[in-house]
Amino acid sequence: MYRGKRYNDAIALFHFFFNQSNIVPNIVSYNYLINTHCDESRVDVGLEIYRHIIATSPFSPSPVTYRHLTKGLIDAGRIGDAVDLLREMLNKGHGADFLVFNNLIKGFLNLENLDKANELFDEQVFGVDGVVNATFMDWFFNKGKEKEAMDSYRSLLDRQFRMIPATCNVLLEVLLKHDKKEAWALFEQILDNHTPPNTQAVNSETFNMMVNECFKLGKFGEAFDTFKKVGTNVKSKPFSMDVAGYNNIIARYCENGMLSEADELFRELSSKSLTPDVTTHRTLIDAYLNLERIDDALKIFNRMVDVGLRVVASFGDKVFTELIENGKAVDCAKILKKMGDKDPKPDASCYDVVIRGLCNEGELDPSLDILAEMVRYGID
Incomplete structure (x- = not known):
């Protein structure tokens, strides 16, 4: 829910699981709740949760907790409070997290306070990490100070x-x-x-x-x-x-209309111990439909269902609609039946699209079969 930016749902789920259902939360759950409030500009609520963890939990806040809170405070224009929280983190013996320091360094650089950023950089006790150097480099580059940016980069490499x-x-x-x-x-x-x-x-x-x-x-x-x-x-x-790497280059090929290259990498991925995932299939199906290669889109859509990958309603509705518009209503009915044989069941909207398509093509018997299947599965 958090990743989908459904912040109210994320908060409601936390309340349901950990307050109403008496499940004991861990620090990861608390961190998502804090991050949700910070992203919604409610950093004070995030701080209240942080204080609650300290007062009531058998575990301590994690470095991620401090990353979320310092970023939230800085985004709210309260960099002084973020510095105080950094000091509190260190005083509690949690250790110096370089990403917390990086948040503060970036905050001071954005305020044009290079001296304070350098002071924090010199204070680091966690050793060398290029993330902080990258922050300085980006700031210097944006200021047109290429020499200073590259000096920072080379000083990092020199440490080997x-x-x-x-x-x-x-x-x-x-x-x-x-x-x-x-x-x-x-x-x-x-x-x-x-x-x-x-x-x-x-x-x-x-x-x-x-x-x-x-x-x-x-x-x-x-x-x-x-x-x-x-x-x-x-x-x-x-x-x-991994699959994510294959998905990326396949998507780039599809964006540039290079479907033969994308096909080749899809075959290569399928031949390995890896398995093409939902993203792989959706990327290719979209590309085939955009180029009106209907039979190829139908083939990959069939494969997606055969290997048990879930077809969400919005994507299924879109693909079924485009395939039906190109005379593939009966083929869509066959795919939908395979989807119905597995859990979770297809959404009612998918059935609606396919039944309407079959009726428009005069394919009444298959449409009745699909309707009967809906009744059997209790789909309204």
Whole structure:
């Protein structure tokens, strides 16, 4: 509910589970509740929940709690209160979380207070992390201070510490945002450092950013090469691409009308131990329908149902409607019947679309069969 920005529903569910039903919440549940209130500009309510955790819970607030609250306070223009909360975090012995520091550093930079940002940067006791450097770099770039930005970047690299993928990705994002060729050098470097199981230097998001940059520049062939790229170090190993990585490049190919390339990667993904998910199928179905490749859309839609992936009502209504408009009402009825054989059952709106389509085509017997199925399943 939180991710869907259905904040009132998120709060209601918390109340239902943890107040009415007497389930004991954990810190993750509390953090989502705090984040919900902060995103709704109710940071004081978030602080009340934080105080409630301290007073009544057998566990302590987590670093994530302080990340949400400091960001909420800064967004509300209360950076002084955010600094006080940072001090409270440290005084309680929770440890210095670099993302909490990063929130405050970014806040002071946005207030043009470079001295205070530097003071906090020097105060860090958690060691080196490129996320904070990336914040400074982005601010310097936006101010037209390229030398200072790159000095910050090089000082980070000079420390030669082992960066996790999340840190590398933030640095790549800033370098790409400001059109710096150093992004590609960093990509090559972290590919060289990718030596699992000892060192995981990249993840699928790393590849997604670089692939997307290739597409942005119109370098479609280079995008595929980047997707398959491996480090040159003798110990480097290929990254085992996940479904999210395949989905990204398939989506980029579809956006550019390159369906044959998307098809090839879909087949490759299907042949692996990975499984194409809802996003994979929806991306291809939408692309086929946009290009009026109706039979191909029908084929993938059939596959989506056959492998047991859920078809939500809004998507099902849209696809059924477009297929029926192209003379595929009977085929849609067959797909809907397969959907009805599984749980959760299709939404009533899907049945309505297909029955109307069958009636309009004079296919009354199949429409009666579908109607009987609705009755059998108790679908209104």
